[in-house]
Amino acid sequence: MRSSARRARLGDTAIAALTVVALGSAVWLLGGGAGEHAPPQPPAAEGRPDPGGERLAAPPLAPSPPTRIRIPAIHVNAPLMALALTPAGSLDVPPADRKNLAGWYEAGTMPGETGTAIVAGHVDNTEGPAVFYDLGALRRGARIEVDRQDGSVAVFTVDAVEVYAASAFPDEKVYGAAARPELRVITCGGGYSRTTGYRGNVVVFARLTGSR
Template sequence: MRRVVGDIVIASVTAVALCSGAWLLHGGAGTQAPPQPSAAEARPGSADPRSAPALPPSPPDRVRIPSIRVDAPLMGLGLTTSGSLDVPPAAKKNLAGWYESGTTPGETGTAIVAGHVDNAEGPAVFYDLGAVRRGATIEVDRRDGGVAVFTVDAVEVYDARDFPDEKVYGAAARPELRVITCGGEYSRATGYRGNVVVFAHLTGSR
């Protein structure tokens, strides 16, 4: 199944390349898997009813999630030949990416940010994404000099076979953000079998 984001079609296997679990595969029996979201963080409804006015389009340069100590540059991501979202180079563990053919963070619609959970050397940029809580803040530095401030509404984990394309990538009437990495059950044969998705909406700017 495929889902249109803006004028571009993304395959439902979007984050499969994020999910090899190379560190867990080579790290030995003592290696701990990344945190997974609890059911309490996946409750429907906004964590913050406020909604800020949409910002004009501007590419993002950096993403910060203070509650899990993320402060990372953003690179533009396109699509692979199979139609899935490309991913940042695995070797650059503190680098995330945004889908540059879609909505820019802060404008009306659904903006997409993705990054690795780990690489062969250890935890990567979104290793702790599953520990984010409803109500947490995500800040995105924009190339126009402004900062888009989002509030987390929910944090969910999905098996890759049941990934809800419409819910994650569907059009939004207000500025929204999705932050995606891999997660869920882990297999040494196939890596992570799902994705952690953070849902957030714009509540401020500066």
């Protein structure tokens, strides 16, 4: 995954807006051809504002670290590890060889509390599809559940799914602070080049709509 080198705000923490972060290798694409195996990309219609997207979210939850993310519509059920920033100021990523592992930015907002929580994971690795391979197939209204260390589950509803070129990544829109509990789920996307890799990122925008 890659984005520009501008600075963005994530709660009270400044984050270099993902200079170069690899969330997909696509090496396995080269054997069978990207046309046959390329991960799905969201249609433009999924980027339009959800008519209910500006409604207030559910009441925020007390801070508690997340432990697992589930997205039933695309069969994701994956543990979460904490992610920090690299020395260059970009978000680190889960180990590429653990394809069913995602991560959350631990210096930012915890999923369920007020603000913008960030979860990232690989679209593929050298062996094939990884945890967020089908992220681009997600649609508005889909449910995302995040298990938390205190035993609660934060339930989010997808408001939009968009794909951005690396050269036009909207840092503030994706990483900017929010006045309600929100979630971003990010992976690589935007097509694949044999010379430069994935051209951009798929981003899911969701808001907290319940808990249990």
